[in-house]
Amino acid sequence: MATGVTTYQCPACTGPLHFVGESGKLECDYCGTTYDVAEIEKIYREKEAASAAAQAAVDAAHDRESAAAEQMGVSWDAQETAGMKTYNCPSCGAEMICDASTAASSCPYCGNPAIVPGQFTGGLRPELVIPFKLDKQAAVDALKKYYQGKKFLPKAFREQNHIEEIQGVYVPFWLCDCQVDGTATYHASNSRTWQEGDYEITETDHYEVDRSGRIGFERIPVDASTKMPDAHMDAIEPYDYSALKPFSTAYLPGFLADRYDVNQQDSLPRIQKRAENSAAIELRNTVKGYGSVHAQSQSFQFHRGDMKYALMPVWMLSTKWNGQNFLFAMNGQTGKLIGDLPVDKGKYFAWFAGIAVPLMALILGFWFLL
């Protein structure tokens, strides 16, 4: 049966293969045999091409079925199907309904990892990927460690909290090279102070300082998925780019992956803002030898360079507590974990009072008794 999905199966036993970050190899769930990425790539290159062609056929068939169903009055309405795609699992034949941007997932019926090669063809093919280095257990351990030392974390959250969902996701990113030309004018001053009799004399030398310069940036990352919260994706930076590899779908089995749905043009304002802020900081850092420096005017020209499409490894962990969702993200390469936690108001005020009241007693005691 023609499908738009590829499952990476063990050449020895046909069991499902998963990419294991620690070893950097694909491993069979059943027989435990490991394979190099290049080895599997070679085997499946043809299969993926067939899958991509088959996806076009599936889409066409789906369109025909939809038209027929529409005539019978049992179709999904346009709103319901917007942004969704259907695939057939090559292992069990079940129909999988996914987001239009889903590129790697797993079959909800047989559990086999499923790759949608069609999502990575032509201009949609990422150039680079940083493979997962840390596994699910590392993410769970990191979250437990993250709870430690948080003074205002509700006890019930720490004790009763269960991770509802944990997913390794290859998140699409744009990596942008760029340059910024900046010009800034500062008012700087140096002061000398001395005493003459009962008067303190201050003499201040004032300077006008001009700086212009050019600064280059390499691969500023910006996530290209509307599904991912920008603050979470920004906060788990940076990645170690020395681990960047040419893209291969062989890194994807066992993880979710999305193709980008924010294009380069729409991603640029975030990159520009960060680059210009950094240029301002660097220019300011060249103004040395003054006691006080204030920026009077600044202007920047942003020059966009090469933008590369890459997939980055992220573990997404979500929990629910008191009816509220809490989402955490961990850098799948470095292990940096971030996320917002609930604040126990009781603990907050207990700490507040615990600090303020003894201090009040101490200061008032000194003030009035001594």
Next chain:
Amino acid sequence: MKKQIFGLCAALCLLWTLLCPAVAKAEQAPFDAAKIPFYTMVSDGADLLTDAEEEKLSARAWELTQEYQCAVYIVTFLSLGDMEPWEATAYIFEEYGMGYGEDQSCIILMFSTEYRDYDIMAHGYGNIAFTDYGKEKMAEAFLDEFGEDDWYGGFTEYLDCCERYLNLAAEGTPFDVGSDRSPLVGIAVGVLVPLLIAFLICSYFKAQMKTANMQEAAQVYIDGQGLMLTRQNDRFVHTTRSERYIAPKQESGGTSVDSSGSSHESGKF
């Protein structure tokens, strides 16, 4: 010059007549405060007060003297001649054996109208009750009135201060640095500072609960060349000068006593 000497002599003669009962006693035996007539507590050589005012002030000064066993004097002169204010006060103190009891405890407010000089001198127990800081604050209290030639008002202020300081000294806490801190300031500092510290510490801990933050800069991604400056110009524009009065520090407190065992606070009004 002759006129000044004459003025001082005239004032001293007047003082002599006023203090004669006490001085007569002092010549024979240690000063017996109980025998000081109340009218000698105020010697108005500059004739600034009416008889009724002088009598009223004398009566109150005598009451304080008796109650706290520390003589409270007011002495005015038309001129001090060539003497410095503190010299003139020390002179009359020594010359007329002023003060209460064997240690000659006293506080003397002396001033001269010619150059508008004043001196506050303390001796014996007066050095304990009237610290340097206390004398300075006392002067601030009455100088406003003297500046407007309100002599009676100024002397009344002086006696009010004497009563307050003697009372505090009798309770074991002489008026000194820190004694005049407002309780409201104490409450404000004692409440607001701990609240601020608690807020800052709690804010620090609370910030640890929220770590999903957007990146504002991209320093990590600056290329190997870094910033290449194309223009760098530092131009001197001008110099400004400002002056700020520094109030003398009064942190140590206590009383500075000279070799004769007296302490002074002098100035002009």
